Amino acid sequence: MCQLLLGCTTMALVAHSAGFSATYGTYCMFVWCFCFAVTLVVFTLDVTRLHGCMPISWDNFTVAFAMLATLMYVTASVVYPVYFLRSECPSEGCEVRNYRIAVTVCSSVCCFAYGAEVFITRAKPGHVVGYMATMSGLLKVVQAFIACIIFGALANDSEYNRHIPTQYCVVVYSLCFAVTVVVVALTVSGRTSSLRFPFDRFVVIYTFLAVLLYLSAAVVWPIFSFDKKYGTPGRPEDCPRGKCPWDSKLVIAVFTSVNLVLYFTDLVYSQRIRFVSHSSA
Structure with missing residues (x-):
């Protein structure tokens, strides 16, 4: 639930005012959308206990995805501020810079949420x-x-x-x-x-x-x-x-x-x- 909340907040901030562009911004947005979508599916299947109907090893799948999501969020949390965050206010105004700071913070915190899942479920x-x-x-x-x-x-x-x-x-x-x-x-x-x-x-x-x-x-x-x-x-x-x-x-x-x-x-x-x-x- 923490991952879903932070992921949804990050996407909302980007869509509202933070914005993204070019290949690097598209990659970051893909990371946030992909991880949110898969996490939502995992959460839904886990709550409804329908994962037993899936022809996969559920425990192996969830920990593998959590590890992948951690790595993807780490890269997005580094790439986004490097290319979109500056100390001075952009031409769009200081409000846009503040939204981008919030995006970076939410994305960074979400790294720890996925990392915590890996830490808890590891052998x-x-x-x-x-x-x-x-x-x-x-x-x-x-x-x-x-x-x-x-x-x-x-x-x-x-x-x-x-x-x-x-x-x-x-x-x-x-x-x-x-x-x-x-x-x-x-x-x-x-x-x-x-x-x-x-x-x-x-x-x-x-x-x-x-x-x-x-x-x-x-x-x-x-x-x-x-x-x-x-x-x-x-x-x-x-x-x-x-x-x-x-x-x-x-x-x-x-x-x-x-x-x-x-x-x-x-x-x-x-x-x-x-x-x-x-x-x-």
Whole structure:
């Protein structure tokens, strides 16, 4: 209910006077509308107990969505004030600035509401929960979200097609993203038990391969983007903000390293879970 109240308030403030424009504003509005709509559906199905009729693993779905909504709200709460909030009053007047401040506050508070749901429903020692509630499952959602940020930077004139090694990096991002989404989809749909191979072992092997692939991309991408022989070490002075290939390359390099750390953490945690389970048996 807190998520619905804050989400509705944020959308109302934006529609009333705060306003939005361009691609960044459209993305923020999409985040608020999408999260509100799905949260409303989840709340309705939960209250009416109709979620039992859904052909999905309800617990896995709700915690996966809560994690995704947290990440989406975090990005919207950062992007909106960066592009629409200024210390001085805009041409529309100081009232518009005040509404935009209120939007930023409501969106930021809603981050904590979704984050609190993830914290409450996450796996705890001694409790039997779905895979998505474990650290490994939550990391899968974060990994897919970070990959989407990388794809956005790739699409923003990143010049990745200038070198074959950078094209290889795009293949790495796409392959790991696709398999991660499949893992999440199979878990949420509750189809893992019907597979003809041990799903947990497959996830561990895939995570190990993803670590190796991202490690290679974390080395190759900076070399062919910032080395003097292939790219530009420093940011060009005549590069416009928001439309600079160098900025996109930097974003990709940073988030490649972030995802490498996430996959490595996922691998370590998965091995620890398998060791504890094997020892208990």
